[in-house]
Amino acid sequence: MVLDAAAKVVGTHGSGASVDAIARQAGVSKGGLLHHFRSRDQLLLALAEDLAEQFAAAVHAAVDPRDHAPGRLVRGYVNATFDDLIDGTSVPEQVVLAAALSTVPGVAEVLQRDKQRWNEAFDADGLHPQRALLIVRAADGVATAGLYEGGTDPEELRRTRQLLLALSRQEGPLADL
Amino acid sequence: MVLDAAAKVVGTHGSGASVDAIARQAGVSKGGLLHHFRSRDQLLLALAEDLAEQFAAAVHAAVDPRDHAPGRLVRGYVNATFDDLIDGTSVPEQVVLAAALSTVPGVAEVLQRDKQRWNEAFDADGLHPQRALLIVRAADGVATAGLYEGGTDPEELRRTRQLLLALSRQEGPLADL
DNA sequence: CTGAGCAAACCGTATGGTCGGCTCGTAGGA
DNA sequence: TCCTACGAGCCGACCATACGGTTTGCTCAG
Numbered sequence: 001m002v003l004d005a006a007a008k009v010v011g012t013h014g015s016g017a018s019v020d021a022i023a024r025q026a027g028v029s030k031g032g033l034l035h036h037f038r039s040r041d042q043l044l045l046a047l048a049e050d051l052a053e054q055f056a057a058a059v060h061a062a063v064d065p066r067d068h069a070p071g072r073l074v075r076g077y078v079n080a081t082f083d084d085l086i087d088g089t090s091v092p093e094q095v096v097l098a099a100a101l102s103t104v105p106g107v108a109e110v111l112q113r114d115k116q117r118w119n120e121a122f123d124a125d126g127l128h129p130q131r132a133l134l135i136v137r138a139a140d141g142v143a144t145a146g147l148y149e150g151g152t153d154p155e156e157l158r159r160t161r162q163l164l165l166a167l168s169r170q171e172g173p174l175a176d177l
Numbered sequence: 178m179v180l181d182a183a184a185k186v187v188g189t190h191g192s193g194a195s196v197d198a199i200a201r202q203a204g205v206s207k208g209g210l211l212h213h214f215r216s217r218d219q220l221l222l223a224l225a226e227d228l229a230e231q232f233a234a235a236v237h238a239a240v241d242p243r244d245h246a247p248g249r250l251v252r253g254y255v256n257a258t259f260d261d262l263i264d265g266t267s268v269p270e271q272v273v274l275a276a277a278l279s280t281v282p283g284v285a286e287v288l289q290r291d292k293q294r295w296n297e298a299f300d301a302d303g304l305h306p307q308r309a310l311l312i313v314r315a316a317d318g319v320a321t322a323g324l325y326e327g328g329t330d331p332e333e334l335r336r337t338r339q340l341l342l343a344l345s346r347q348e349g350p351l352a353d354l
Numbered sequence: 355c356t357g358a359g360c361a362a363a364c365c366g367t368a369t370g371g372t373c374g375g376c377t378c379g380t381a382g383g384a
Numbered sequence: 385t386c387c388t389a390c391g392a393g394c395c396g397a398c399c400a401t402a403c404g405g406t407t408t409g410c411t412c413a414g
Contacts, residue, residue, distance in 0.1 A: 014280035016193020032394045099276030103191035134315055141314030144321050209360040
């Protein structure tokens with residue numbers, strides 16, 4: 001798809017990626033590309049929305065259908081994040097993309113709305129809010145950190161994932177830890 | 178300073194910020210700016226290095242000199258992150274910058290080396306490695322998340338900070354939480 | 355007098371966006 | 385069934401502008 005090509009180019013060349021470059025990667029001409037997206041900014045905006053959608057789909061796909069305990073969405077979030085972090089590179093790519101795109105007009109609002117939706121979903125997930133927040137933020141942090149290195153130790157990733165999952169299976173506040 | 182101006186422009190306009198724009202923000206001409214930095218890429222590289230340095234200085238300044246217990250550096254890291262997250266906006270800005278710059282040739286290596294140094298420093302901090310990792314990644318995640326919203330609830334930030342600090346004052350593995 | 359610091363004009367190139375035209379699938383009339 | 389008209393999708397040439405980097409020359413401290 002066109003947006004996949006855009007994601008690849010923006011991921012490697014930053015938010016300043018040229019329409020030419022994206023079009024070439026997508027196998028179309030610049031004129032053809034701008035026939036679908038009125039302008040470069042609209043293209044990047046569509047990319048941001050697609051990104052958020054893709055990640056949400058990955059999370060919901062990672063939720064265990066047999067899991068009905070509180071925190072199931074949090075566990076899906078953690079698993080989706082770490083899955084892509086271990087064998088693919090798509091999540092860190094998404095982090096770069098989100099950050100790179102955050103300077104494009106309109107994208108900040110999209111990301112903000114998306115984050116708001118996540119917060120509400122976590123609130124409805126049954127876990128103590130602070131506990132859910134800590135777990136999700138830690139997963140975010142691991143994904144962000146995964147950006148800067150050639151690849152984190154897979155064994156460490158596995159342990160961290162297990163720890164976060166274990167934390168999500170307890171309830172109540174974290175204050176007494 | 179010139180790099181501060183560069184940080185501001187790159188933070189708002191992305192890694193594609195023009196030399197002109199940075200020069201104007203810094204109050205010098207493009208020619209004058211390129212007199213100090215051979216090229217645009219060198220300027221952005223210097224910016225990345227300065228960024229890493231500034232953050233490291235903030236962390237070390239946030240370490241309580243009377244604190245000699247294991248995890249003191251982790252606590253400094255947490256405090257530095259949350260301090261800037263609450264009253265300034267410089268840390269989220271640093272996150273945007275790091276991500277935006279990560280596509281600039283050479284910057285990825287700088288950030289990677291910096292991250293490696295942090296890992297070593299945390300290893301020498303006396304805390305159980307997995308515990309330190311969780312705390313630091315959670316702080317990173319909170320900083321990253323702070324990007325997308327107009328501002329997280331300060332009270333929630335305060336509580337999260339206290340939680341992370343409390344976690345850093347216990348020792349041993351986290352498995353039994 | 356000299357050289358560092360800076361400004362401004364300048365150059366070739368790359369960019370975002372527009373435009374005329376080409377191709378082809380298809381609706382519809384005979 | 386055949387022919388025609390049409391419109392969506394796409395291409396490649398084109399234009400004005402903005403870009404990175406170089407060069408020239410001014411200013412002023414030592």
